[in-house]
Structure formats: C-alpha cells, structure tokens
Amino acid sequence: MAEPEREIQYLPIEQDDIDHLTSLMAIAFDADAQKFLGQLNAGPEGYNDGRFLRKWALEDSHSLAFKICLHSKPVGAFIVWWEPEGESRLGNIFLAPTHQNQGIGSVAWRFIEQSFPTRRWRLGTPVWNTKNHFFYEKKCGFRRLYTSGSCVVFEKNYV
Secondary structure (H helix, E strand, O other), X not given: OOOHHHHEEEEEOOHHHHHHHHHHHHHHHHHHHHHHHOOOOOOOOOOOOOHHHHHHHHHOOOEEXXXXXXXXXXXXXXXXXXXXXXXXXXXXXXXXXXXXXXXXXXXXXXXXXXXXXXXXXXXXXXXOOHHHHHHHHHHOOOEEEEEEOOEEEEEEEOO
C-alpha cells in the first residue's frame, strides 16, 4: 500500500465543492448514526442539505476549511478555527466511509497540526460516537475533558 501522505492534497473548499462534500458528509454521519444509534439523520443541523458547510466553511470569516483529496478526488473535509497563540478548534473532520480506516484521517490530523501550530486544540463530538472517541484519543493524542449534554469535549495541549 502506498503512503497516504503522498497521495493526499488539502485544498480550500469552494462553492462548487459544497454539493459533493455535503453528500460525503451525509453518508459519513448517517453511517455512524446507523451503526451507533440505529437511526439516520443524527448529524449537526444542515449537515445533509449543504447549510452546515455553507455556513461554517464559506460564510464564517474566522474559519479555515479544506477538502481532503485522494488522487485529486475529494473524499472528505475539515474546518478549523485557528488561534496560533491560544485555543484553536477543530470544527469537524469527516471522510467518506469508503475511505475510513486507511490512515487518511490520521494523516489529515498531522497536516492540521503541522500547518496550524497552536497552544491548544479543542473539539466536541457526539457522546454516542465511540469510533470518534477512539480516533481522537488513540490516533490523534487528545484527552477527554468532559461531557456536556450529548457532546464529549476533547483537548490536546502543546504547552
């Protein structure tokens, strides 16, 4: 198997990407919801109709949003709010289920860490999505901070 780093590109999300990335996001979120909850449509508001990506990837002037491309084809995306001297947030990261469990997510996280150095990263993910918990803790080095309602908050410090 080829090294994923050499095959992956990170390109800014543009308006023309929204429909395709929304489709991938909906498939990824719905697959997790089906697996862990036995239901569909358990993603954040607007995840399956484009509103989420338009709002947070295109319209929010403080976010940085990238599509994750494998062999020049978008297979996922991520959104960050970067504060070099403070606390940065990973808004989301997703991959189409057909591209999960291949190391692409870990490679993408390393790209984020290297490209956006900061003092601390934080993120929230659903309580029920234990696959995400494993990824953030075991693959990315985050530690669980607390649970608030239906969300688990994770943190990674560099100081």
